[in-house]
Amino acid sequence: MRCPVCGNLDDKVLDSRVIEDGKAIRRRRECLACSRRFSTFERVEEAPLVVIKRSGLREPYDRAKLYGGLVSALKGRPFDDSDIEGLVVELEDRIRGNSGEVNSSEIGLAVLELLKEVDKVAYLRFASVYKGFDQIDDFEREAAFLRIDSGPLPAKLEKESPPSA
Numbered sequence: 001m002r003c004p005v006c007g008n009l010d011d012k013v014l015d016s017r018v019i020e021d022g023k024a025i026r027r028r029r030e031c032l033a034c035s036r037r038f039s040t041f042e043r044v045e046e047a048p049l050v051v052i053k054r055s056g057l058r059e060p061y062d063r064a065k066l067y068g069g070l071v072s073a074l075k076g077r078p079f080d081d082s083d084i085e086g087l088v089v090e091l092e093d094r095i096r097g098n099s100g101e102v103n104s105s106e107i108g109l110a111v112l113e114l115l116k117e118v119d120k121v122a123y124l125r126f127a128s129v130y131k132g133f134d135q136i137d138d139f140e141r142e143a144a145f146l147r148i149d150s151g152p153l154p155a156k157l158e159k160e161s162p163p164s165a
């Protein structure tokens, strides 16, 4: 972004924050030339993302849908609203390509990948409803792999009943 003081185009982002109920992101930036700090605001509405569905149809990206999916997957898990907002922002960063278009399957995979990083129970829950995992065998195999990868789960997780497929 162009520095409002010296016009330099190079800056570093110091902090990113979701504001206005998740409708915008405010980033604090620092000019690499003059060190002046300034803020930029990004709004989803200003840069619409288009989702290409399996059928080939295009539809506008629906943030509420992604948010809702995460809320279901993380139900009962230690994530509050602002944590989930943070995950949505992270996902949007990951799926937003240069073209402004993304395949719906890429969104699903991005969600899977992120949940795998942050919460294994939520990951398995989401995987169980995600189309690529609609075979119960796949789901169970994946669960077994996770158990091997991560060693014994913390006691808190062990008590949870497995998510129903």
Ligand SMILES: [Zn+2]
Pocket (backbone or CB within 6 Å): 003, 004, 005, 006, 007, 008, 031, 032, 033, 034, 035, 036
């Ligand atoms: Zn500057």
